[in-house]
Amino acid sequence: MTQVATSPDSYATQFARFAEQTTLPVALAALRDDAFGCFDRLGFPTTALEDWRFTNVAPIAATTFVAATSAADYSRAALDALRLPRLGGPELVFVNGSFAPALSVTDGLPAGARAQNLAAVIANDAEGITPCLGRLARVDRQAFTALNTAFLRDGAVVDIASGVVVEKPIHLVFVTTNGAEPVLSQPRVLLRVGAHSQVRVVESHVGHSEAPYLSNTVSEIFAGDHAVVDHYALVREAEVAFRVGSLHATLGRASTFSSHTITLGGGLVRNEASVVLGGEGGTCTLNGLYLANGRQLVDNQTTIDHAQPHCNSHELYKGIIDGRSRAVFNGKIIVRLDAQKTDAKQSNKALLLSEDAQITTKPQLEIFADDVRCTHGATVGQLDGDALFYLRTRALSREQARQILIHAFAADLLGHIKIDAIRAQLDALLLERLPVRVGA
């Protein structure tokens, strides 16, 4: 009898079946097996771990999510309803972690630039990616990365040869939608940019589901010497969703990398970004904006590793925190012994809109070189009463005044976003999501 048919299989059972059903080249199979071993050993993190002190993932651990193995039926109309920004370039759509070719646009790239899905690359050219997969996102450090790697199957592989300028942004859309069992969506992103090339990659992480799901993504970015790479992660998961996203990037000599992580939705969202300035004269910008409400938890963890001299990093995170929601920011900056003339700036600002909203913020500077400039600052505040009054004397309602001031708080960050379609949409979404509260 199937008396426990409603209970999903354990991750070990799922992994055994997955490993049996999928054939991978030896090196990737080894990575996958190692990853599951690490996941099994590490287990989901607990708040006893310093990096997870304020983010309790017990609700994730308590549910067994089921790694989706194929794209669910998903319509163009459903995709359109998500109102994703139209970027005019290639758009690769993934549903529950699997590539959906019918919904995707893969042409429009110049010679020397390719955007493919990982499953196809594994089938055709696994050797080409083996040296890179898992090189930055180490499976022995973090259980979610291990879990993603253990079920490595699909995702996006973007390769830009040397000296190629890609004009249109490449849009990677990751949708998670209802399944019979709690869905585990684990796409992987690999972006390799050759020397002197330029590219912009936008990841949209969206979902619509009334049932909890786990979107667990890992992105690895290799930027060559003098490359210019702009990366965006737009997170608008469903209200009941869990998301853990890890971004790892390594920069070559004199390359310029920026990443913007914008979190507008998701029940529990953990964004990790880790960048190694691995060549002299590199520049890294890590910016983030998040809006938390209700009982949401938004956790941003960043690490910038200045491994070489004469590199700059700028970091600006801003949060608008309302209701009973919580936010965590942890910004680690490492300046290695050789990384003289480092210039690192970090700033984290939070606007608390309710009595019960909370932020925990921690800058963490580890500096081993002696000729460097590192600054960090954190501010937590409320709306300025004088400014509210001023706007009201100019005939604006309390609600309008609040909205304008909240929007203004985010404005400088939005100003850094260089893709007009994204900025315009965020502007609109921000105004829509801003809390409407009369008489508060």
Place this chain on the structure above:
Amino acid sequence: MLEVRDVCATAGDRQILNGITITVNAGEVHAIMGPNGSGKSTLAGVLAGRDGLEVTAGSALFKGQDLFELEPEERAREGLFLAFQYPVEIPGVNNAYLLKAGLNEVRKHRGEPELDAIDFMTLIRERMKLLGMDDSLLNRPVNAGFSGGEKKRNEIFQLAVLEPALAILDETDSGLDIDALKTVAGGVNAMRSPKRAMVVVTHYQRLLNYIVPDFVHVLSDGRIVKSGGKELALELEEKGYGWVADEPAAAV
């Protein structure tokens, strides 16, 4: 236009206004003078509805309505304007955007159609000329990084755009050099009209050389201790505030 009767007000635990009575009619310009701490700015704040000030006694009618029953934005929509002593810097909010939003709220309240971008810009450019302002101030964030003079000019510019029935100018002269003072006063004078009343709050008589009032009231210790015509301001300039405070009437 405005009838203030026996208004007492506190800020926190401190009693600041001790029974203010003043009547302002359309077309009139009233100056309210007084030494520091006499309650001038509190009076302006109470009329505009500033948080943290509590009216403990008295009444105020504005165009026949109970002013203290209205929210600050309702007062503004009814046509009450406060030019701030310290205009607030609001980074991230575009000056022109604020003006357009405010003006359209006022127009909606009056039952007039909202202005579109083109009509708005036409009006704005005309009003900018009054204050000798250039376009750059329009597209900057409200008061952010403005010099003292630019901030005060911006206040009067807002007045000129919103066209209130009653304008309260709180120490609009403070921090201005003589050229800026003349420009600002010129803007204010251009807005004088038989339909509009103004209350000019100032410490010094200097501003009143340029904005000549119909009435002058002297505030001391939260009370109006003396009222008169424009010559009263000159007398004060000559004799100082000690003179009015010593008058027997003030001791009541």
